[in-house]
Amino acid sequence: MQGFYKTIFELQEKTGARLYHGWTMFFYPSFGVCHPETAKVLLKSSEPKPKHTMGGSYRFLLPWLGDGLLISGGKKWERNRRLLTPAFHFDILRPYVQIYNDVAEVFLKFCKSRQSVEIDKLVSLATLDTMLRCSLSYHGQVQELGDSNPYVDAVHRLVDLAIKRMISPWVHPDFIYGLTANGRENKRLTKYVHNFADEIIQSRRTALRDDPDILNKRRKDFLDILITARDENGKGLTAEEIRAEVDTFLFEGHDTTASAICWAVYSLGKYQDLQEKVYQELMQVLGDRQKLQWEDMSRLRYMSMFLREVMRMHAPVPAIARHLTKPLNIEGVEIPANFTVDIVVHAVNHHPDVWPDHKEFKPERFEDEAKLSRDPYSYFPFSAGSRNCIGQNFALNEQKVLIGSLVKRFKVSLVEGHVYEEYPDVVMRSQFGIKINLEERA
Numbered sequence: 001m002q003g004f005y006k007t008i009f010e011l012q013e014k015t016g017a018r019l020y021h022g023w024t025m026f027f028y029p030s031f032g033v034c035h036p037e038t039a040k041v042l043l044k045s046s047e048p049k050p051k052h053t054m055g056g057s058y059r060f061l062l063p064w065l066g067d068g069l070l071i072s073g074g075k076k077w078e079r080n081r082r083l084l085t086p087a088f089h090f091d092i093l094r095p096y097v098q099i100y101n102d103v104a105e106v107f108l109k110f111c112k113s114r115q116s117v118e119i120d121k122l123v124s125l126a127t128l129d130t131m132l133r134c135s136l137s138y139h140g141q142v143q144e145l146g147d148s149n150p151y152v153d154a155v156h157r158l159v160d161l162a163i164k165r166m167i168s169p170w171v172h173p174d175f176i177y178g179l180t181a182n183g184r185e186n187k188r189l190t191k192y193v194h195n196f197a198d199e200i201i202q203s204r205r206t207a208l209r210d211d212p213d214i215l216n217k218r219r220k221d222f223l224d225i226l227i228t229a230r231d232e233n234g235k236g237l238t239a240e241e242i243r244a245e246v247d248t249f250l251f252e253g254h255d256t257t258a259s260a261i262c263w264a265v266y267s268l269g270k271y272q273d274l275q276e277k278v279y280q281e282l283m284q285v286l287g288d289r290q291k292l293q294w295e296d297m298s299r300l301r302y303m304s305m306f307l308r309e310v311m312r313m314h315a316p317v318p319a320i321a322r323h324l325t326k327p328l329n330i331e332g333v334e335i336p337a338n339f340t341v342d343i344v345v346h347a348v349n350h351h352p353d354v355w356p357d358h359k360e361f362k363p364e365r366f367e368d369e370a371k372l373s374r375d376p377y378s379y380f381p382f383s384a385g386s387r388n389c390i391g392q393n394f395a396l397n398e399q400k401v402l403i404g405s406l407v408k409r410f411k412v413s414l415v416e417g418h419v420y421e422e423y424p425d426v427v428m429r430s431q432f433g434i435k436i437n438l439e440e441r442a
């Protein structure tokens with residue numbers, strides 16, 4: 001995959017390419033867009049995700065995630081998006097800041113001064129812990145036990161198995177995959193995580209039925225909202241739909257945010273002067289307080305710019321895709337129906353037409369004035385249009401609290417001699433891990 005992005009970057013530099021023709025997994029012909037003008041055509045269209053096509057990678061997530069918001073389409077997606085939108089209202093997100101702080105407190109226990117730490121796994125556990133606490137109010141010592149917690153292990157394995165299958169075209173046909181050891185493991189783990197969620201959902205339904213007033217007495221989590229949501233006909237989500245949404249949040253909300261945080265920590269280490277700016281602003285916003293609060297989120301203006309630039313340099317979701325149900329003309333090229341078109345977020349973020357010095361890390365690109373003069377489709381780490389990320393404010397706040405907690409306590413630096421290399425798959429990972437040195441601040 002690194003080779004794929006390198007080729008596109010070179011093509012963009014040399015020819016200003018906005019659209020290219022390629023092969024998904026070497027087997028399936030595909031097109032890709034890598035410029036705001038071409039990406040916009042697809043992002044504004046209502047073309048669905050390629051969930052049933054042979055090369056469409058979303059298909060491999062279906063057994064686990066079901067027809068949740070990420071994968072579903074048409075009327076079902078429209079209705080469920082409407083039902084789920086209140087789950088991301090500011091009133092619901094506000095108390096989550098306390099949860100992000102609780103998670104960060106546990107995270108910091110694993111960060112020791114004067115030692116080099118490989119943070120990828122720690123951050124991934126922290127973001128999974130956050131998602132489990134916020135969606136199911138599940139407190140299973142996720143960070144302390146790591147993969148010794150069977151549910152955490154199952155979620156991590158399912159992600160690994162889906163990625164392995166995406167890059168192994170010979171196991172794309174379902175009947176072949178079902179015969180392999182990975183296929184059987186996938187089936188067993190999917191059943192396990194479904195049962196796990198079903199039990200929690202069932203017992204919560206009972207609790208809400210027995211005492212509907214319970215929601216006025218405690219903080220609402222995503223599950224409360226999913227169970228109590230009703231459409232205009234008074235109809236709610238089925239048990240299977242609720243499970244699909246919970247699993248979708250866990251999948252879509254944990255590795256993505258972990259990727260953004262890991263590359264943010266790397267950037268703090270690499271650009272010491274900018275780390276100092278992040279720290280100074282943080283201390284000013286905190287004043288005498290130890291922990292960030294909801295009201296602080298919008299005050300951390302420099303940190304917001306810093307995090308946005310991190311997501312431009314290292315797109316947490318490097319590419320997404322759409323399936324054409326009818327022919328589409330992009331830049332004079334008629335792409336036939338039934339083709340998959342990749343929207344290469346990482347390449348748009350580095351297109352020289354929009355970002356002339358794209359290899360340079362400059363948070364000030366996201367200062368209000370600069371932002372306003374740019375095409376809104378030139379930067380969309382959370383996608384854009386109607387299928388944009390429903391969890392983007394959640395993710396940005398979570399990043400701020402975890403990064404803020406780390407920077408408040410430690411000075412971060414990179415480890416000399418360690419190779420920091422992007423490894424793009426479903427999310428932007430690092431090939432050799434993000435290793436950092438930590439030094440307790442006086």
Ligand code: HEM
Pocket residue numbers: 049069070071081248249252253254256257260316317320321381382383386387388389390391392394395
């Ligand atoms: C830095 C963190 C995140 C990034 C970069 C990110 C990015 C994205 C992107 C690019 C999409 C579009 C996917 C596509 O078109 O195939 C998306 C969709 C989605 N994201 Fe996120 N995401 C993040 C965090 C989260 C979180 C924390 C949640 C849940 C709490 C979440 C839930 C979703 C859902 C449910 C969708 C599908 C929305 C729809 O189609 O209606 N994401 N995200």
